[in-house]
Amino acid sequence: MPMEEHHHDLTDDVGERRGFLGAMATAMMAGGLIGGYGTFATYAGRFLYPSGGDKTSWQFLATVDQLKIGSSIPFETPVGSKVVVARQSEGSTAEDFIALSSVCPHLGCAVHWESQNNRFFCPCHNGAFDASGKATEGPPAAANQSLKRFPLMVENGLLFIKVPTESVRGTREA
Template sequence: MNTEVSESETEVAEPIRRSFLFAVSAAVMAFGLTAGYGMFAWLIGVFLYPFRESAESWQFLSDLGSFGVGHSLTYQSPAGQKIVVTRLADAGTVDDFIALSSVCPHLGCQVHWESNNARFFCPCHNGAFDKVGKPLSGPPKDSDQTLPQYALQIKNDLLFIEVPTTSLT
């Protein structure tokens, strides 16, 4: 058996080997360029259109029997939103209640419900809002800033609020 490689066989194998290496290196380079530009495009997309977490869930607030007319409670959602829930009527429906952000849209102070004045009041700059969160006076009125509202529902005489479960920041 002849184990020596003839010179003609070497001359034939060398171009095949070079072609193979060229094809492999071209494929690796194409993959690298695609991955690099793809990552660059993805980063630009994330920068221009950041992810918006919108997961929301219903959270228990109170049973109706222990939430009297004119009373309010403060609530902090799992994502950190501070909310004031107020009972405005006694019809026994979800329309008796309103849930508004308790963070003043002017500079972020805490607003609270004043049942004797039927308004939400912000003590920082005397901002006031009506019972549905529309501005009545102060800087929020000047710039027409309302209190964001949250959805409520009643199930089996229990009051629930729908809030984001993940922070937007």
């Protein structure tokens, strides 16, 4: 009889090991599924709800002394937006300068400064904007569309512009 009891104990041990290994395999499979679906959910969340972090930076433009009253310089942002920066008065603060998009909001044509008329002009449909970028004539005025304005900063005689560094879709604009 002692032999049968011993045989019975071995069968119990094998059954316990099999139960333990089955439980471990189930736990590992569940962990893998949770990890996989968790990763999928994370990427789906990033795609559907992108972070609204600040995608702008201050970029150096010129020294304050490089721009004389009435003069302007072109600038292209890291995402390809075209900007014109002009000096409007003799001071050396950000308020003495203006940075405006050089793209008409009506159809995307290039605007240029007409110093003789003290305005920005869009040749596509005779759109005109005053020195502050507000539409005054043509389709942009009818649609109340002004040129986009960019913030400027002067620090230690250096002129900086705050521009987007990433477009809405996260890719460079053409």
